[in-house]
Amino acid sequence: MNEFQLIDRFFAREDNPDSVKVGIGDDGAVLATNNGRDLVVVTDTMVEGVHFVCGQPASALGHKILSVNLSDVAAMGAEPDWVTLNLVLPEVNSNWLEEFAQGFFELADRYSVVLVGGDTTHGPLSVTATVGGWVPHGEALCRSKAKVGDHLYVSGALGHAALGLSLLSEKRISINDQHNCFLRRLLWPEPRISLGSLLRPLASAAIDISDGLIADLEHITLASGDLGALIHESMIPIEPGFEEFCSHSAILTMALTGGDDYELCFSVDSKQTGAVVRLSRHLNLPLTLIGHVDSRPGVRVIDAQGKYRQINSPGYLHHW
Amino acid sequence: MNEFQLIDRFFAREDNPDSVKVGIGDDGAVLATNNGRDLVVVTDTMVEGVHFVCGQPASALGHKILSVNLSDVAAMGAEPDWVTLNLVLPEVNSNWLEEFAQGFFELADRYSVVLVGGDTTHGPLSVTATVGGWVPHGEALCRSKAKVGDHLYVSGALGHAALGLSLLSEKRISINDQHNCFLRRLLWPEPRISLGSLLRPLASAAIDISDGLIADLEHITLASGDLGALIHESMIPIEPGFEEFCSHSAILTMALTGGDDYELCFSVDSKQTGAVVRLSRHLNLPLTLIGHVDSRPGVRVIDAQGKYRQINSPGYLHHW
Numbered sequence: 001m002n003e004f005q006l007i008d009r010f011f012a013r014e015d016n017p018d019s020v021k022v023g024i025g026d027d028g029a030v031l032a033t034n035n036g037r038d039l040v041v042v043t044d045t046m047v048e049g050v051h052f053v054c055g056q057p058a059s060a061l062g063h064k065i066l067s068v069n070l071s072d073v074a075a076m077g078a079e080p081d082w083v084t085l086n087l088v089l090p091e092v093n094s095n096w097l098e099e100f101a102q103g104f105f106e107l108a109d110r111y112s113v114v115l116v117g118g119d120t121t122h123g124p125l126s127v128t129a130t131v132g133g134w135v136p137h138g139e140a141l142c143r144s145k146a147k148v149g150d151h152l153y154v155s156g157a158l159g160h161a162a163l164g165l166s167l168l169s170e171k172r173i174s175i176n177d178q179h180n181c182f183l184r185r186l187l188w189p190e191p192r193i194s195l196g197s198l199l200r201p202l203a204s205a206a207i208d209i210s211d212g213l214i215a216d217l218e219h220i221t222l223a224s225g226d227l228g229a230l231i232h233e234s235m236i237p238i239e240p241g242f243e244e245f246c247s248h249s250a251i252l253t254m255a256l257t258g259g260d261d262y263e264l265c266f267s268v269d270s271k272q273t274g275a276v277v278r279l280s281r282h283l284n285l286p287l288t289l290i291g292h293v294d295s296r297p298g299v300r301v302i303d304a305q306g307k308y309r310q311i312n313s314p315g316y317l318h319h320w
Numbered sequence: 321m322n323e324f325q326l327i328d329r330f331f332a333r334e335d336n337p338d339s340v341k342v343g344i345g346d347d348g349a350v351l352a353t354n355n356g357r358d359l360v361v362v363t364d365t366m367v368e369g370v371h372f373v374c375g376q377p378a379s380a381l382g383h384k385i386l387s388v389n390l391s392d393v394a395a396m397g398a399e400p401d402w403v404t405l406n407l408v409l410p411e412v413n414s415n416w417l418e419e420f421a422q423g424f425f426e427l428a429d430r431y432s433v434v435l436v437g438g439d440t441t442h443g444p445l446s447v448t449a450t451v452g453g454w455v456p457h458g459e460a461l462c463r464s465k466a467k468v469g470d471h472l473y474v475s476g477a478l479g480h481a482a483l484g485l486s487l488l489s490e491k492r493i494s495i496n497d498q499h500n501c502f503l504r505r506l507l508w509p510e511p512r513i514s515l516g517s518l519l520r521p522l523a524s525a526a527i528d529i530s531d532g533l534i535a536d537l538e539h540i541t542l543a544s545g546d547l548g549a550l551i552h553e554s555m556i557p558i559e560p561g562f563e564e565f566c567s568h569s570a571i572l573t574m575a576l577t578g579g580d581d582y583e584l585c586f587s588v589d590s591k592q593t594g595a596v597v598r599l600s601r602h603l604n605l606p607l608t609l610i611g612h613v614d615s616r617p618g619v620r621v622i623d624a625q626g627k628y629r630q631i632n633s634p635g636y637l638h639h640w
Binding site for chain 1: 370434452
């Protein structure tokens with residue numbers, strides 16, 4: 001049973017009150033509050049040995065637990081406001097805590113996110129953050145409104161974080177090798193907050209890429225009524241630099257299934273191509289057309305020769 | 321270093337924006353939202369072996385993680401609305417999850433609290449819940465507004481949960497001994513939601529008793545400007561039934577320092593005594609006068625002979 005089946009089976013319910021505009025099953029929840037804005041709430045836990053390696057700089061962990069949550073806020077088109085933080089710590093190590101707080105607050109301050117509460121507990125190292133944000137009433141971006149024919153885009157470049165993790169696990173780089181751009185992408189992902197809020201009038205659906213492009217895109221196509229998507233291998237944005245470490249085919253697999261890049265994947269009506277180009281220029285951030293939504297269920301990847309690529313594992317899944 | 325010193329040192333900051341009415345250091349955060357209501361956010365984590373014992377019924381754990389958060393919401397005088405849930409699980413055990421969900425939703429439904437999101441992760445068992453609630457603008461109950469001369473009250477009876485834990489650790493009862501009322505108080509605490517919201521026009525300060533009466537009352541007196549409190553041992557509400565298991569002196573110590581009862585402790589202007597009596601009758605819940613706020617820092621307990629009681633450990637503290 002994977003994480004999504006588990007949630008569906010034991011925790012998803014159908015009878016949400018009217019104030020809950022979006023409940024379980026999207027990047028975050030959306031709650032109407034009668035003040036012209038909807039409250040968006042997202043939460044994520046990171047456990048040592050599962051989401052981060054032993055010995056990871058504490059500042060990077062402080063950054064990342066907030067960043068992965070801000071990435072969910074961005075995918076909802078919301079602006080973040082406050083955060084609560086739950087720390088489970090095996091011991092009090094002042095240096096570690098100071099570094100953690102420094103990484104956390106550096107990012108929080110950059111987006112004016114205020115730490116308003118939390119708790120600390122003794123136990124095996126894990127961290128949970130819950131972030132609240134705001135979006136104009138009814139304008140939250142969801143996974144469920146992609147339409148057949150919509151163009152599909154991703155921000156930035158993909159595969160970097162997965163390559164960083166792979167280099168780390170093969171001991172080709174060390175956890176302290178701060179100059180390695182792939183490790184930096186793994187440890188210090190940048191949430192696409194500005195992009196998310198500017199996509200509100202433009203995108204029909206959006207998600208952040210945490211589990212891998214194919215897996216996350218599948219969340220969009222499924223939630224939008226069992227639609228499908230066709231994406232073109234040659235259009236996947238990959239930045240140069242990987243050649244020193246792996247083949248083009250390997251980086252492509254990481255881009256498609258690796259996850260942890262925290263870029264946004266979004267669908268846009270095909271008439272809006274010009275607006276996406278202007279947005280990309282305005283943000284100075286690549287927004288790359290990678291394919292389109294169609295009516296055949298599933299996500300298919302086509303190579304330059306027009307052949308379907310065989311995908312063995314669509315992305316990162318917590319399996320028990 | 322204890323939990324509170326740790327938070328102060330690494331995470332408390334002074335420059336909160338105006339929208340944050342109450343930040344770190346109260347039962348919950350209070351955020352102004354411009355719709356006549358303030359958003360109250362509370363969060364708590366429970367770790368196996370620290371906050372609950374191995375083999376505890378999953379339904380009780382599902383109940384308690386929500387209950388301890390609702391208790392914080394009650395202490396702020398707010399009405400709960402939504403909850404997010406983060407589960408870290410060593411394995412997927414369908415029976416366990418079904419029971420956990422049953423205990424969780426039974427309580428959630430009783431207070432119309434909607435589960436809106438969360439995540440599940442593989443790792444050592446721990447659960448985190450974050451609850452959002454609402455309170456009319458400016459009316460949240462805080463720890464910081466007790467005044468010299470205010471009367472101090474507690475709801476219900478104290479010491480039951482600590483006695484339950486003690487009986488359990490001494491193996492005088494088993495974790496499945498559901499008929500033992502002390503074990504029930506430990507495993508199935510009832511949040512005082514109605515009391516909390518009805519205290520809004522009445523109480524000057526409030527807190528829920530999670531760490532022990534003295535320790536939690538000290539949070540009120542300290543936050544209210546380094547005031548103090550005098551409480552009368554003979555007035556502490558203790559229900560009969562303990563005599564089968566321990567002495568009166570032992571249950572009194574548990575009532576003063578044991579914690580985990582999740583009753584409310586609150587201060588009220590001395591002119592409002594009649595209103596508290598009427599509220600108690602209306603709720604059919606004992607609200608017992610136990611002492612008053614004074615200007616001498618610290619919480620002192622006086623016995624029937626007028627002697628000060630020596631308190632060795634004021635309550636439950638996470639020490640590392």
